[in-house]
Amino acid sequence: MRVHVVGTGLIGTSLGLALTRHGDDVTLEDAVPTHAALARDLGAGRLPAAEESLEPDLVVVAAPPDVTAGCVVAALARWPHAAVTDVASVKGSVLAAVRSAGAPLARYCGSHPMAGRERAGAVSGRHDLFDGRAWVVTPTAETLPEVTALVTDVARAAGAAVRELPPEEHDRAVAAVSHVPQLAASLVAARLQDLDDGAVALAGQGLRDVTRIAASDPHLWTQILAGNAVAVRAVLRALVDDLSAVGEALESLEGGGDAPGARGTIARAIAAGNAGQARIPGKHGGASTAYATVRVLVPDEPGQLGRLFADIGAIGTNIEEFHLDHGLGQQFGLAEVDVSPAAVAGLAEALAERGWRLHG
Amino acid sequence: MRVHVVGTGLIGTSLGLALTRHGDDVTLEDAVPTHAALARDLGAGRLPAAEESLEPDLVVVAAPPDVTAGCVVAALARWPHAAVTDVASVKGSVLAAVRSAGAPLARYCGSHPMAGRERAGAVSGRHDLFDGRAWVVTPTAETLPEVTALVTDVARAAGAAVRELPPEEHDRAVAAVSHVPQLAASLVAARLQDLDDGAVALAGQGLRDVTRIAASDPHLWTQILAGNAVAVRAVLRALVDDLSAVGEALESLEGGGDAPGARGTIARAIAAGNAGQARIPGKHGGASTAYATVRVLVPDEPGQLGRLFADIGAIGTNIEEFHLDHGLGQQFGLAEVDVSPAAVAGLAEALAERGWRLHG
Structure with a gap:
């Protein structure tokens, strides 16, 4: 698969890293050429050679939301045989702008990977940014089925779980x-x-x-x-x-x-x-599951949380969730360990035997 | 110290459990006598004998917010030598109602333990509910200093960190x-x-x-x-x-x-x-501290999180925070392990050596 990424910020670079590991031929482009070069140096793909005539199967526009539609229109014109997608967090306004520019909508399928980080830019890119995250594809009635399938394949290759929704529903x-x-x-x-x-x-x-x-x-x-x-x-x-x-x-x-x-x-x-x-799905997008919680007081001294981890690991209970909460003004935290209801008593007893103060 | 608790729900029962462990003489009362008897059976204190003339040093009204002021007024009248506090989450309206009832305000000092649970009632009571939590005391200009001191002592005896604020500021x-x-x-x-x-x-x-x-x-x-x-x-x-x-x-x-x-x-x-x-304090009520995060992919199979805990414990790095996040539609979670910036590289390397996939 030949994938051309336009825009090498966090999302574009992460996608390049993921697809390169997947074995695809990824080419990179950015409005700021040094940004594209940085993404290349990080392993996100290659820069096209000066004389090269690119023939991508798919162009992914990963530019900021405000300039996404313009980049999509330009890509559809520049590569008349390529499918084109974008990754903006909004879909209807991008589609409306592409449509009003008179661009050919058959080869365009918008999409939105539900992944991000608190830091932006190529240097924050990660090959596993999309692992296990939802990636919404938003074909229209005009989108060719093979274009939607191509975008779906690439999102899955990047590790994401694909969901299809109309743009306005998204x-x-x-x-x-x-x-x-x-x-x-x-x-x-x-x-x-x-x-x-x-x-x-x-x-x-x-x-x-x-x-x-x-x-x-x-x-x-x-x-x-x-x-x-x-x-x-x-x-x-x-x-x-x-x-x-x-x-x-x-x-x-x-x-x-x-x-x-x-x-x-x-x-x-x-x-x-x-x-x-109560409607928010739990892990794996399924219904919320009710776990039972064992609460442990963790003295705020070096090594105490590590000791708790070691003890829980040694006890061998399957842990569903773990959260550390902090008290105010005192020298310990409150660890909440979620396990199946059947496992609560055994874990609590084993922790108490190892000297942990349980909370409630 | 003789402490009389009026209202044996979650807060009243937890306070009774904490003060009993602290060695205080705790007596219990509830509008529903069987509720008080349940709290006694749980170890939160004793029921006064039928002929007993109670002489509490402090009366703690732990009734629902709507009936708190009435209970405070009644307690001030019934025990003319006792200090009286309450634990309602609002302070100004309780004070106004106590004042308008003409009750003696010198012996009243409102308070608010910032602690709770998602479950109510005596059976959810815990002796360590207040451990490390803030407990606000809200004396007025009319409150005797020794009354404020008594409420402060009891809150500290229950394990809380006391903060003093005027009722309206609270x-x-x-x-x-x-x-x-x-x-x-x-x-x-x-x-x-x-x-x-x-x-x-x-x-x-x-x-x-x-x-x-x-x-x-x-x-x-x-x-x-x-x-x-x-x-x-x-x-x-x-x-x-x-x-x-x-x-x-x-x-x-x-x-x-x-x-x-x-x-x-x-x-x-x-x-x-x-x-x-950015103004929200971090742990211990101090300024937020910047930790660095190591992100680890945890396969959603029995024992995997426990294995991670065991490995982190064995590596021995001091862990500041730990949070488990879940992807959507895929079979693993993302564990975020916060450590001091200086420890990041060592922990990441040691985890990778033990076969963990790091995320970014």
Whole structure:
């Protein structure tokens, strides 16, 4: 397979690394030639020779969202026999721009690998960035089946699990599962700017979880949100309406007034969150599985967490999840070890025998 | 120390267990006598004898938020020499109700242990629930210093790290670090109810983190939010304004219009989230520390995570954090092991030698 990658940032470089390991002939191109050369030096593929006439089977446009459509149109014109895909996080606006440019849509199939890192650029590229991640392909009625199949094959070769969705369904889905959660996390975190240190010090694990993705890149996210404006705004409007309804219910309760309807509004909001959260798939995209948790106090001294790991390994229980939580102001953490309900008692007993303090 | 606990749910029972282990004389009481008897059977303290005239040094009201103020007023009247505290998640509304009942405020010092579990009731009680958690004490100008000192001593005896804040500052702080994040998480999760399975399947770790606390109890949270209505509404109003401003910016960008001011609004929202998130303290309540991360692919087969734990334990590197992330549709997880930057290379090399696939 001959794959030409346009744009050698994090995604393009990672794809080049993955496909090169897979045995494909990967050529690299970037608007900044030294970036393409860097990706080559990292092992992501080769630069075309000056006199070479490229004949790629597939062109992958991995440019920033704002310039993706232009690159797709250019690629469709430059290689009249190649399939073309892109990897932008939004699909409808890219498709609309490609269509309005009069480009041939039969050879174009948009796609979106649901993978990323907190760091950008070729040097952050990894051959296994797509391993086990979803990669959505978004063919239209005009897309040739063999073009969709080619994009699917390449995504699978990179290690991803392919899902097919129409572009507009993709955009509505990511608005709800990614774009609006990003905005909510960012703006909940933004409220912390006004607090003094004593107030911020009350932050617990819940706030840390809610705001972890608030560390994301403003430049990239502006392009993503602007590119999915219609779908994001629909979800955002519903979120604002729900939050406002709770705000009005709280207003009617101020001063201790008895307003039973108001309490019902608040309770329904929290209950709706229960119902929505329960729909999120667990590992492997399947239904959430209920594990049981053994909680272990880990003294914050060098080697203690390593000793816990060694003991759990020696005990031999199959661990499903492991999470370390930190207390405030004291010298230990709380390790949460999820195992099958049947294994809880045995693990707890074996850890206690080895001198660990169990929590609850 | 003689401590009388009024209300033997999760918090009251856990406090009884902790103080009993500490050597205090703990007596128990609950509006439902069988609940108090259950807490006694679990080891949380004793039931007063029928003829006994209790003379507690401290009364701890651990009742649901809605009935806390009434219990505090009753305790101040019933034991004219005792200090009285409560453990409700909101402080201003409880204080206002106690004050308006004409109760003597010199012997009352509100407090709030920042600890909880996803399960309620005496049977979920744990002697170490407060270990390393913050416990806020909220004396007023009328509170006697020895009363504040007594509440502080008991919180420390239960294992907590005490912080002193005025009641209204406490309420403003928890509105921003706990109550509004809870509402935002619940209502972001609520949006998932409308999605079909293919859309929900695109959920990634970011969404899981943002919505984890959306599984919280609607009944309890209605009481908490209603009890802190003024402070929650102020933070909520600012959040809704920020979200609405982004919504308006997106509206002006719909149809691909070029509106540079609109993009600035979006970028500033994400950047404000960066700044707010950076303020959240890391472990031990100190500033966030930058660790370096080694990422390891863990095949989803019995014993693999245990083998990783055993290997890390044998290698002996001091582990700062450990988190397990799950890919979608493939048979392994991604373990993120945080260590000091100086230790990264050694750990990565030792793991690779033991046959682990490192990720990036």
